[in-house]
Amino acid sequence: MMYTFKEKVTDRFTRFFADSSHSSSPSPSPSPPPQARPYSEGEKTFSSYFSYINPSAGFDRYISNKHQHDLKSIQEHPALYRTANSVALDESLEDCAKSSPVCDKKVTTITQDEDEDPASGRSTSGSEVFEEATNRHSPQKTFPYLMDESVFISTDLYEFLLSSLPNIVKGCQWMLLYSTLKHGISLRTLIRKSADLSGPCLLIVGDRQGAVFGGLLDCPLKPTAKRKYQGTNQTFVFTTIYGEPRLFRPTGANRYYHLCMDDLLAFGGGGNFALCLDGDLLSGTSGPCQTFGNLCLAHNEEFELKNVELWGFTHATRYLT
Numbered sequence: 001m002m003y004t005f006k007e008k009v010t011d012r013f014t015r016f017f018a019d020s021s022h023s024s025s026p027s028p029s030p031s032p033p034p035q036a037r038p039y040s041e042g043e044k045t046f047s048s049y050f051s052y053i054n055p056s057a058g059f060d061r062y063i064s065n066k067h068q069h070d071l072k073s074i075q076e077h078p079a080l081y082r083t084a085n086s087v088a089l090d091e092s093l094e095d096c097a098k099s100s101p102v103c104d105k106k107v108t109t110i111t112q113d114e115d116e117d118p119a120s121g122r123s124t125s126g127s128e129v130f131e132e133a134t135n136r137h138s139p140q141k142t143f144p145y146l147m148d149e150s151v152f153i154s155t156d157l158y159e160f161l162l163s164s165l166p167n168i169v170k171g172c173q174w175m176l177l178y179s180t181l182k183h184g185i186s187l188r189t190l191i192r193k194s195a196d197l198s199g200p201c202l203l204i205v206g207d208r209q210g211a212v213f214g215g216l217l218d219c220p221l222k223p224t225a226k227r228k229y230q231g232t233n234q235t236f237v238f239t240t241i242y243g244e245p246r247l248f249r250p251t252g253a254n255r256y257y258h259l260c261m262d263d264l265l266a267f268g269g270g271g272n273f274a275l276c277l278d279g280d281l282l283s284g285t286s287g288p289c290q291t292f293g294n295l296c297l298a299h300n301e302e303f304e305l306k307n308v309e310l311w312g313f314t315h316a317t318r319y320l321t
Helices: 002-024 046-053 055-076 084-099 126-136 155-164 187-196
Strands: 114-116 123-125 173-179 199-207 212-219 236-239 246-248 258-261 264-267 275-278 283-285 302-314
Touching: 155 236, 173 187, 187 264, 187 302, 212 258, 212 275
Parallel strands: none
Antiparallel strands: 114 123, 173 302, 199 212, 199 302, 212 236, 236 246, 258 264, 264 275, 275 283, 283 302
């Protein structure tokens, strides 16, 4: 009697799930449900007793297998399983994106390898962006011998001056002894700061039209009460207004190398000063002279100074002023 009842229950559940799988599954070739295992008195395992007590437990494994089969079918044929609800959901999201002001901006996909620079409109890689951010906060060029920053010295001018310096200072560190930006506009302060180092020193000035020029003289500067020239034949003047840096060395016509007074600092003589700065370091003059055979070093013979720098040379890596 008990055996007959279980067979009937098993048969009804089998037909129920078989009909359900045929009606609900969209797969063209669904696998048939497993048949219920008949009861046998000789096989009295724990699972047989449990299925006898709770008939629904015997179909748990069948339901699990059916779920895996349906999932596989969905992965193989995703287009067949788009229901009306999912299509309506997609359409509602698109309508929301069109009507919502928050969704006005187009969403772009940014990969790890490449992204779009909104400012320039060009495509840059991550490494290029990092390199660009790093260079933005780094000096454009490092000068191995300069111990301080300069408002005048560019890469070309640095290499030009480095090759023009006398051998006695080659390989030395360049130290900024005086700058109008740091020490104020005063020729007396420049003369006093020139005493920090002895030997050749480099004067670099600029006008407001962008010309950079100057000359080499000897430190410390020694102002005289009367016009008395000083210096050696290592003195020179230079300028950048002729397309590239240009150097003028002594011609041997005279020994008017440089002149230092409390209210005047000048290079050359014989016709004009090659370069002359007044006592307040606000203006100056330049013209052709016999000492260096030079042309005008500035854009005009009379000019206003933009800045003045005096550089000394030392073998020490550090120097305290």
